[in-house]
Amino acid sequence: MCGIVGYIGYRPVVPILIQGLKRLEYRGYDSAGIAVLDDRQQLHVIKRAGKVNDLATTVESLPIPSTIGIGHTRWATHGVPNDTNAHPHTDQDRRLALVHNGIIENYQAIRTQLLREGYQLKTETDTEVLTVFIRSFYDKVGDLREAVRLALAEVEGTFGIAIVSPLEPDLLIAARRGSPLLIGLGNNENFVASDAAAVIQYTRNVIFLQDNEISFIQQGEYEIRTIDNQPSAPEIFKIEYDLEQIEKGGYEHFMLKEIFEQPTTFRDACRGRILLEDGNVRLGGLRPVADKLQRAQRLIFTACGTSWHAALVGEYLIEDLARIPVEVEYASEFRYRNPVLSKDDIVIAISQSGETADTLAAIREAKLRGATTLGIVNVVGSTIARETDAGVYIHAGPEIGVASTKAFTSQLAVLSLLAIYLGRMRHLSPEDGRTLLRELQAIPEKIQQILQQAELIQHVALQYKDAANFLYLGRSYNFPVALEGALKLKEISYIHAEGYPAAEMKHGPIALIDENMPVVFIAPRDELYEKILSNIEEVRARGGKIISIATEGDHKIADVSDHTIYIPRTLPYFTPVLSVIPLQLLAYYIAVERGCNVDMPRNLAKSVTVE
Numbered sequence: 120m121c122g123i124v125g126y127i128g129y130r131p132v133v134p135i136l137i138q139g140l141k142r143l144e145y146r147g148y149d150s151a152g153i154a155v156l157d158d159r160q161q162l163h164v165i166k167r168a169g170k171v172n173d174l175a176t177t178v179e180s181l182p183i184p185s186t187i188g189i190g191h192t193r194w195a196t197h198g199v200p201n202d203t204n205a206h207p208h209t210d211q212d213r214r215l216a217l218v219h220n221g222i223i224e225n226y227q228a229i230r231t232q233l234l235r236e237g238y239q240l241k242t243e244t245d246t247e248v249l250t251v252f253i254r255s256f257y258d259k260v261g262d263l264r265e266a267v268r269l270a271l272a273e274v275e276g277t278f279g280i281a282i283v284s285p286l287e288p289d290l291l292i293a294a295r296r297g298s299p300l301l302i303g304l305g306n307n308e309n310f311v312a313s314d315a316a317a318v319i320q321y322t323r324n325v326i327f328l329q330d331n332e333i334s335f336i337q338q339g340e341y342e343i344r345t346i347d348n349q350p351s352a353p354e355i356f357k358i359e360y361d362l363e364q365i366e367k368g369g370y371e372h373f374m375l376k377e378i379f380e381q382p383t384t385f386r387d388a389c390r391g392r393i394l395l396e397d398g399n400v401r402l403g404g405l406r407p408v409a410d411k412l413q414r415a416q417r418l419i420f421t422a423c424g425t426s427w428h429a430a431l432v433g434e435y436l437i438e439d440l441a442r443i444p445v446e447v448e449y450a451s452e453f454r455y456r457n458p459v460l461s462k463d464d465i466v467i468a469i470s471q472s473g474e475t476a477d478t479l480a481a482i483r484e485a486k487l488r489g490a491t492t493l494g495i496v497n498v499v500g501s502t503i504a505r506e507t508d509a510g511v512y513i514h515a516g517p518e519i520g521v522a523s524t525k526a527f528t529s530q531l532a533v534l535s536l537l538a539i540y541l542g543r544m545r546h547l548s549p550e551d552g553r554t555l556l557r558e559l560q561a562i563p564e565k566i567q568q569i570l571q572q573a574e575l576i577q578h579v580a581l582q583y584k585d586a587a588n589f590l591y592l593g594r595s596y597n598f599p600v601a602l603e604g605a606l607k608l609k610e611i612s613y614i615h616a617e618g619y620p621a622a623e624m625k626h627g628p629i630a631l632i633d634e635n636m637p638v639v640f641i642a643p644r645d646e647l648y649e650k651i652l653s654n655i656e657e658v659r660a661r662g663g664k665i666i667s668i669a670t671e672g673d674h675k676i677a678d679v680s681d682h683t684i685y686i687p688r689t690l691p692y693f694t695p696v697l698s699v700i701p702l703q704l705l706a707y708y709i710a711v712e713r714g715c716n717v718d719m720p721r722n723l724a725k726s727v728t729v730e
């Protein structure tokens with residue numbers, strides 16, 4: 120969602136905050152701001168609508184000597200994105216400045232109470248209400264730490280906050296409920312950030328704050344307590360990735376870099392997990408629940424967006440290879456619809472960020488109802504990773520592009536491994552296991568071959584950049600890929616696109632087809648190939664433009680398509696990993712041709728930590 124960064128130490132704070140905000144900008148980018156205390160303990164707040172670069176230009180002209188401050192990049196929830204609503208917010212006489220991720224649900228009631236007590240509010244935001252609410256407690260108790268604690272105890276909703284104040288100029292306060300926040304531990308300096316990307320330039324040692332914890336951070340020390348004033352025992356994590364992984368490395372966009380990283384990230388997801396001789400898989404994170412998995416009568420995947428599409432592929436994989444019934448649930452629906460669950464059920468959350476509010480809530484709901492919960496997560500130490508009973512990391516490294524690409528294929532890698540692991544617990548023979556694993560090992564090279572066709576895909580993109588609509592059709596394993604291709608296109612190019620099972624086309628969407636409608640068919644040589652050829656003919660008969668994703672060597676399909684993009688042959692279980700790559704590139708190049716900001720598409724944010 121939004122990004123938070125804070126610093127207390129000995130270095131000039133402004134460049135640290137601006138650099139941190141740039142690294143966090145993918146989390147929200149409709150406005151940005153900083154608040155710093157200068158060496159005379161004066162509070163300076165600079166904020167504005169627009170990108171971090173606009174803010175950077177403003178602050179460069181105002182050198183402020185300071186070594187403590189907070190910054191924020193926003194994705195609007197309450198109030199339009201303008202200078203006033205940008206964070207940080209202050210109380211009326213600027214005794215404290217606060218940045219906030221999340222939503223204060225009872226802010227209207229608190230607002231009314233504050234106005235009654237004579238406090239002034241100048242914005243439409245829940246964050247200003249929280250700021251002034253803390254101030255109101257300070258006026259009563261005369262102690263900033265206690266004021267923050269008392270205010271947060273009365274607040275309903277979610278928050279990750281950071282505060283600086285001239286009332287205690289050597290103190291940075293951070294607190295969380297529902298919105299991720301970490302403390303970066305440096306040498307005689309400390310940091311606060313909503314994600315490690317903002318701090319790894321300075322330190323790899325971090326503490327992930329838990330829900331309902333407040334930290335009081337000074338230059339060389341910190342203290343963490345719960346909101347009800349109990350001491351906490353924090354665990355220090357080491358961040359494993361490198362700075363270059365969160366930089367563009369010569370690519371025009373993070374998204375393109377991440378698409379091209381997929382041979383490596385797919386290999387990383389499988390690394391150390393393939394036991395080729397045994398035809399089996401080692402998933403160390405699942406050891407504690409191995410017995411339960413062996414007995415499982417059904418699995419339920421829950422996720423949102425692209426991760427939900429990966430879950431759909433997981434359903435096909437596990438039902439095919441392990442013969443366990445699988446259900447796939449939108450987390451936002453699952454959490455609210457009174458699902459029937461028992462202690463024999465295993466609910467598996469799939470999430471790149473590990474912080475998606477709906478997915479987290481779905482897992483909590485499943486736990487409450489006695490189910491075992493697992494996580495397939497990318498971000499190490501994230502809330503879903505910590506709150507599930509067991510899980511598997513996908514090891515895709517930081518994904519900065521807002522549109523998910525490499526996380527999707529890494530999720531598919533782990534789901535393939537999981538399906539083989541579960542299959543081998545049941546009927547799947549070691550020989551079949553070996554065949555599958557050998558093919559998984561060959562996938563990175565095949566992804567590489569597809570990436571070499573980027574220029575051809577760019578050429579196709581050029582011809583369709585002005586299309587108003589797109590249809591994506593696939594069958595079986597490639598139906599979820601159709602959904603994913605359509606999602607990629609709409610989120611970064613703003614072209615309306617829909618994905619369907621190819622056979623469903625004639626039950627409605629066929630009415631949309633005319634000579635202006637590009638239809639992307641994902642049509643590898645598999646059992647359903649002839650069926651999908653018939654669907655292609657149905658579109659052709661109505662003048663639609665056909666872009667086919669086909670198996671190399673298939674000339675028949677080229678005769679009935681306007682454009683054919685080839686993918687190498689693989690087993691049907693693994694075609695989604697290959698067939699999605701041209702669709703990612705197609706969406707990317709169309710968006711670039713249309714002049715869209717690919718890494719920061721409008722209205723979106725990387726990790727959706729509100730409902």
Ligand code: F6R
Pocket residue numbers: 423424425426427469470471472473474475478521522523524606607610725726727
């Ligand atoms: C699409 C995209 C989103 C996410 C969704 C879930 O490109 O990135 O649809 O997949 O918000 O996010 P995670 O996987 O972090 O739970």
